[in-house]
Amino acid sequence: MSNDVQGTVATGFDEVHTEFSAVVAEENGESGAQLAAFVDGRLVVDLWAGAQVTGDTLTGLLSSTKGAATVVVALLVQDGMIDLDRPVAVYWPEFAAAGKAAITLRQVLTNQSGVIGVDGGFTIAELCDDRVIAQRVAGQRPFFRPGAAKGYGGFVTFAILDAVIRRVMDSSIQDLFEERIGDPYDIDVFLGLPAAVDKRYLPVLPWLATPEQEAAFEANSPGPHSIAAISYNINAPDFTPGDVLALSNNPALRANGPASMGAVGSARGLATMYAATISTVNGRPPLLKPDTLAEFTTIQSTAPDLVRGAGAPYLVGFEAKGLQYPFLAANAFGHSGAGGSDAFADPHSALSYGYTRRRAAFGFDAPENERLAAALSRAAQRAILA
Template identity: 35%
Template sequence: MDVHGTVAEGFEPVRDAFASNFELLGDRGAAVAVYRDGHRVVDLWGGTRDFDGAAGDAPWEHGTAQIVRSATKGVAAAVLLLLHQRGELDLDAPVGEYWPEYKAAGKERTLVRQLLSHRAGVPVLDRPLTPAEAADPDLGAAAVAAQAPVWEPGTDHGYHAQTYSWLTGELVRRVTGRTIGEWIADEIAGPAGAELWLGLPTAQQARVGRVGPVESPATAGALRTRPKRAVSEAYADPGSLTRRAFGAISPLPDENDPAYRAAALPASNGVATADGLARFYASLIGEVDGGRRLFTPQTVELARAEQSAGADRVLVVATRFGLGYMLHGSASPLLSPGSFGHPGRGGALAFADPGAGIAFGYVTNGFRKSVTADPRAQALVRAVRAALS
């Protein structure tokens, strides 16, 4: 496999790990980028841009973008934290102060911070939305506003896999009058110079590669992980919170459909380059190439202050969340205990580590069943750690 791009001196282990992902771990097309202290030190890509070969064997190019699934949640969380930083949103206010309809069905005391930390108690919808309904922000907002919580808000946590879209999107719309996709374009992607979109513009559609499923490789020496029995049973049980949370949109949308990419679902359908994700996180923790910093140091601490920890009622395994961000732990290992970020189900990963001055982004067109700790992304994280040591 030909690996393209550059690495700064000392970061050669990342190139080696990236190449090994193709040789041993089944990557088809992928890219990884790393920033250190606001400067790019890793910029690599390889493979083919279209998983299924629909457009032939077109190579992955510099600037090829992909759907990043739940890695979008970290970008959406930044919107709410920036609104708080500007004094426009109180994290300790009831959601109903901004969105009166949300007070229904026992949710009148739900706080904004509980939406961000997966403590709102509404990870499921009693009636799942079709993909077309899910793309309608009015219908999605109405569905979660009417939904009764499955636990008392604030008393426990469970991953809001799909409902996070309408919880965050509608709150942003009520506070700002803009859609969350517009806000990201104007206030985050533009100022940071980051190639990421929520609601992909028509002009950018041709840059996005097609995605598809890959199985864990059987190659000797490959890293294979088997889910615990409780996790497997939760995903197999149609009545479990796990299946219902991931099935809040049913049937599953076609992620290669341009209409789906054009929708704005901040839980699941952001599109980004690896560099776009890494540059975004770099801009949260410092200036990038002398440009604008997005988060103040105080907001960085808010983002990574633990809000939820322990057994996750949806993911079943133990998870840790700050305000909208997954934190380093056994379910989602990042660079160090001080890291904050978000994986995307199937492979994508992006995070920042303020202590090391590192920002990381990885995207792929080969999606696995893993939700948090994809072995390809983890191999790259270990290589970054080795380079720093």
């Protein structure tokens, strides 16, 4: 399969090409993947492989969407338009119902709000629209005491932030992403995929597993009314993990781009977006100022997450990639997606990374990201020392 790899790498990054070729052969077969990376605002890796896959192919990003939405929130904090430590209800009064009056934006963004889903779950039609998600969440009581624990809000976190932003800015996360990030920096990530671009979308394929793997997955899956099931909407009637992975294949969801899991993009688009947060890209200055980066990339809690477990440390809106991948700096930040996508920026090395795979990763986890990111980090360090 390594002969199917297409694209380019800069001088000194051949190791990344070799590792990607091995991943394609071992993990993805004919279904394909993309890998892209920047160093100091320069594209140094742009690779893809697989039937129908090109460097411009778009696929569903699921929770990697949260990284894009967090950049929008960070820009508004940077502009002084919202304050992380003010209660959500100050901006969105309806949210105060059912014991939520004191919950702050920071608690929502760091998974400490207790608002991780809704009783009875959402229909797929409801998940297609952040405004509908927000209406359901407004009356929901938290599933744990705010501030007392951490619990990942798979589908609701950025619907809450979107409701706040709509009241402050009279605009949505989706529109602000396009106006301030996607369009000016020429980024192939879409929170709301235009109909004219939809032809570039390749559907996410279901994961492949042996009967033994499927049996083990079922045996270890949370019950349908557990806290993890609530976060991933498995408490909804007839909603399965396969439905989670296939959400991006729903045309209505792609068109609306819900800000917690509805983005569509490419590896190059993800890497460009993260590069733009820390470096000059396409002749434009970095999106985030040093103080904003410091605010959003400070570890908030290393306590185990009630939904995702011990291996999910959080910054503000972002995953703590410096704890997930110890070869990165402490303030590295990004977000992965259940299908296997991942993306991050490391301000210390001016490195950014984006990865997508067309076939969903078994069990929501794509371990090849660590291999690829490690190879990239080694190559970037050699480039710095050269």
